[in-house]
Amino acid sequence: MAMDNTFEIRDLRVSVEGKEILKGVSLTIRKGEIHALMGPNGSGKSTLSMALMGHPLYSVTNGTALYKGLDVLGLPPDERARQGLFLAFQYPQTIPGLTVSSFLRMAVSARRGLLVRANGDARPDGPRRPGQDLLPVKEFLRELKEKMAALKLDSSFMSRHLNDGFSGGEKKRVEILQMALLNPEFAILDETDSGLDIDALKVVAEGVNRLTGPNMGVLLITHYQRLLDYIKPHVVHVLMDGRIVRTGGPELARELEAQGYEGFRPSADGGEATHATPA
Amino acid sequence: MQPLPSDLEAVKSLYKEKYGFSDAEDYVFKARKGLDERGVAEISHLKNEAPWLREYRLKALHVFAKKRMPNWGGDLSAIDFNNVYYYIRPSERSEDNWEDVPEYIKNTFDRLGIPEAEKKGLLGGVGAQYESEVVYHSLQEQWTKQGVLFLDPDSALRDHADLFRRWFGKVIPVADNKFAALNSAVFSGGSFIYVPPGVKVTVPLQAYFRINAKNMGQFERTLIIADRGSDVHYVEGCTAPVYSSDSLHSAVVELVALEGAHIRYTTIQNWSNNVYNLVTKRALAHAGAFVEWVDCNLGSKVTMKYPSVYMVGAGARAEILSLAFAADGQHQDAGGKVVHAAPDTRSTIVSKSISKGRGKTTYRGLVKVERGAERAKSHVQCDALLLDPESVSETFPYIENEEDRATLTHEATVSKVGEDQLFYLMSRGLPQVHAMNLIVRGFAESIVKEMPMEYAVEMNRLIEIQMEGAVG
Numbered sequence: 001m002a003m004d005n006t007f008e009i010r011d012l013r014v015s016v017e018g019k020e021i022l023k024g025v026s027l028t029i030r031k032g033e034i035h036a037l038m039g040p041n042g043s044g045k046s047t048l049s050m051a052l053m054g055h056p057l058y059s060v061t062n063g064t065a066l067y068k069g070l071d072v073l074g075l076p077p078d079e080r081a082r083q084g085l086f087l088a089f090q091y092p093q094t095i096p097g098l099t100v101s102s103f104l105r106m107a108v109s110a111r112r113g114l115l116v117r118a119n120g121d122a123r124p125d126g127p128r129r130p131g132q133d134l135l136p137v138k139e140f141l142r143e144l145k146e147k148m149a150a151l152k153l154d155s156s157f158m159s160r161h162l163n164d165g166f167s168g169g170e171k172k173r174v175e176i177l178q179m180a181l182l183n184p185e186f187a188i189l190d191e192t193d194s195g196l197d198i199d200a201l202k203v204v205a206e207g208v209n210r211l212t213g214p215n216m217g218v219l220l221i222t223h224y225q226r227l228l229d230y231i232k233p234h235v236v237h238v239l240m241d242g243r244i245v246r247t248g249g250p251e252l253a254r255e256l257e258a259q260g261y262e263g264f265r266p267s268a269d270g271g272e273a274t275h276a277t278p279a
Numbered sequence: 280m281q282p283l284p285s286d287l288e289a290v291k292s293l294y295k296e297k298y299g300f301s302d303a304e305d306y307v308f309k310a311r312k313g314l315d316e317r318g319v320a321e322i323s324h325l326k327n328e329a330p331w332l333r334e335y336r337l338k339a340l341h342v343f344a345k346k347r348m349p350n351w352g353g354d355l356s357a358i359d360f361n362n363v364y365y366y367i368r369p370s371e372r373s374e375d376n377w378e379d380v381p382e383y384i385k386n387t388f389d390r391l392g393i394p395e396a397e398k399k400g401l402l403g404g405v406g407a408q409y410e411s412e413v414v415y416h417s418l419q420e421q422w423t424k425q426g427v428l429f430l431d432p433d434s435a436l437r438d439h440a441d442l443f444r445r446w447f448g449k450v451i452p453v454a455d456n457k458f459a460a461l462n463s464a465v466f467s468g469g470s471f472i473y474v475p476p477g478v479k480v481t482v483p484l485q486a487y488f489r490i491n492a493k494n495m496g497q498f499e500r501t502l503i504i505a506d507r508g509s510d511v512h513y514v515e516g517c518t519a520p521v522y523s524s525d526s527l528h529s530a531v532v533e534l535v536a537l538e539g540a541h542i543r544y545t546t547i548q549n550w551s552n553n554v555y556n557l558v559t560k561r562a563l564a565h566a567g568a569f570v571e572w573v574d575c576n577l578g579s580k581v582t583m584k585y586p587s588v589y590m591v592g593a594g595a596r597a598e599i600l601s602l603a604f605a606a607d608g609q610h611q612d613a614g615g616k617v618v619h620a621a622p623d624t625r626s627t628i629v630s631k632s633i634s635k636g637r638g639k640t641t642y643r644g645l646v647k648v649e650r651g652a653e654r655a656k657s658h659v660q661c662d663a664l665l666l667d668p669e670s671v672s673e674t675f676p677y678i679e680n681e682e683d684r685a686t687l688t689h690e691a692t693v694s695k696v697g698e699d700q701l702f703y704l705m706s707r708g709l710p711q712v713h714a715m716n717l718i719v720r721g722f723a724e725s726i727v728k729e730m731p732m733e734y735a736v737e738m739n740r741l742i743e744i745q746m747e748g749a750v751g
């Protein structure tokens with residue numbers, strides 16, 4: 001029985017278009033912990049994040065993801081989000097014509113249970129005037145401006161269309177802005193560092209560090225050690241070919257940086273993950 | 280920032296409350312169904328019209344009878360011209376005091392929120408048409424003082440006969456098409472606007488059209504003359520109750536923008552899905568004039584509407600923004616037409632269409648550049664969004680160019696609501712319906728943002744109503 005303060009993934013298998021990508025992944029994140037998930041391109045990191053968030057293309061063939069005593073894998077993605085799960089996408093989508101502020105006001109209202117109840121039912125108290133189910137504009141804008149300033153996002157972004165024409169770095173900062181507003185309990189950050197120059201990386205890392213704390217668990221997916229200079233993980237996992245092949249402390253990341261991933265490859269028979277130290 | 284209507288359930292029940300109701304019929308006069316000389320003469324007689332107009336109507340009736348139905352566009356085969364009421368007079372006269380409007384009509388428009396916006400000072404003037412007649416009309420003193428006229432056609436014919444006759448039927452002649460001929464024979468109601476030289480009407484003038492009776496035909500006629508250097512924005516809205524039998528709406532709208540004038544004409548059409556909506560809209564733009572159509576078509580059974588601008592003077596400009604939403608069982612055949620008949624004329628047509636279920640949208644447009652229209656420039660952009668696998672969209676962009684020194688560009692896109700986009704929004708806690716709504720609203724945004732704020736809000740709400748049931 002999972003506790004309220006853990007997110008427990010057990011033996012997760014995920015296929016995409018009939019091909020098995022995750023071949024039994026287990027990991028447990030407690031609130032207050034930052035876990036780094038590292039692995040070469042194509043090892044299945046994004047597949048894990050998409051499956052946990054509930055993208056319909058990623059079919060879960062086995063396993064559970066327990067959170068608040070609930071297997072989130074059985075919930076639609078919007079309900080997972082309202083329950084406090086968050087994913088900062090590796091490749092955020094563009095929505096032409098939808099302003100950042102309109103979108104975020106609705107999203108925040110949803111997360112705070114104004115738009116729909118957490119379980120997805122329409123609000124129970126009968127028909128209401130449109131707009132009444134949203135956070136009041138003033139209150140929302142005050143909060144939005146404050147969070148944008150913290151991420152060094154110009155306030156003109158509020159009226160820009162979601163990710164439309166944004167640079168890579170701007171997209172990533174807007175992902176973290178969403179995280180800041182939605183205040184998740186468990187956040188997955190999928191290569192939030194990629195495409196960022198060093199200054200942008202610092203801003204984003206500071207943003208993440210401000211948000212995390214005893215009430216949030218984080219799965220930090222990254223390809224490089226670089227991000228971990230700014231966000232200190234408690235635990236590091238190495239994912240290869242759809243399996244976690246090593247779990248360790250922060251030193252594991254430095255080891256990877258020095259040795260590369262090759263030595264971590266699991267044995268060809270596909271058996272247990274090897275825990276052998278590279279030569 | 281705009282308020283964001285979002286609770287679908289609330290919107291649905293608001294809509295039923297707001298538009299879907301009907302009144303018991305309590306009319307001063309209701310013509311019998313069908314169309315013949317006697318009926319047409321009767322309309323003219325009831326309106327105390329001058330002989331020239333009576334003759335005009337009768338001639339138009341003959342043209343209508345001779346003209347064939349269009350063999351393109353929407354399926355009109357189910358229209359039974361003998362099963363239509365061509366004229367219903369709900370009250371004795373048009374009132375300029377809201378209190379004097381018959382109680383039940385007043386209630387209808389109160390429910391539709393019509394006098395409210397006027398009270399708030401958001402509008403310069405208001406007209407409200409119920410069935411065949413304008414039951415209420417007003418224009419703020421600020422504008423009457425400057426010589427602006429905003430009247431129903433009957434009043435205009437009575438008090439400004441010369442001005443009316445000088446322009447009436449000049450932009451759209453009787454024989455233009457079958458439905459223009461029909462309107463010319465039986466027209467009743469609509470708006471007449473004249474803006475004197477140099478006068479800039481800074482707040483919109485609004486007209487609201489309501490069909491109430493079953494099998495009703497509404498044939499309003501609108502004529503707007505913007506004199507040299509003047510400026511006017513006219514907004515019209517339409518609704519009808521939901522009946523199982525069909526209604527016919529066939530308006531004719533003529534605009535004249537004299538030298539340097541600017542007319543913007545915004546339509547928010549929200550007919551119930553039993554209405555055939557066959558409207559002819561055309562503008563003349565003289566030298567340096569600028570005409571804009573912002574034409575939003577929601578609802579109806581079949582809509583065929585192609586607002587057009589004839590740029591007859593050097594440097595004239597045209598902009599046509601067309602937004603169409605075809606829900607299940609509906610066909611929106613819409614678009615625009617621009618004719619460059621003078622040098623240095625510029626035009627833009629932007630069409631955005633959304634098809635849902637088995638709904639069908641057609642963009643049909645013509646860009647015509649006449650010889651001598653040197654340096655004419657035109658850009659056409661058509662974007663279609665399909666919400667369901669069985670949704671249909673088609674595009675017919677016609678070009679007739681006789682001028683080598685013209686620059687014509689055209690772009691078209693067809694897209695589906697992407698699974699990844701939907702997932703992205705849902706991953707932020709938005710239920711699928713809301714996520715879908717935001718994507719559609721975003722798609723329509725470039726047109727909706729051209730509307731005055733109150734209308735933009737209304738428009739977004741109407742889109743949500745159309746989206747009802749769009750997703751699982």
Ligand SMILES: Nc1ncnc2c1ncn2[C@@H]1O[C@H](COP(=O)(O)OP(=O)(O)O)[C@@H](O)[C@H]1O
Pocket residue numbers: 016017021039040041042043044045046047048057
């Ligand atoms: N949407 C998708 N469609 C098809 N294949 C996919 C999709 N997402 C992931 N895959 C496949 O799954 C494997 C793992 O990809 P991914 O999870 O993106 O790896 P990583 O994030 O570690 O680079 C790759 O072979 C990739 O081609």
Ligand SMILES: [Mg+2]
Pocket residue numbers: 045046047090190191
């Ligand atoms: Mg990835």
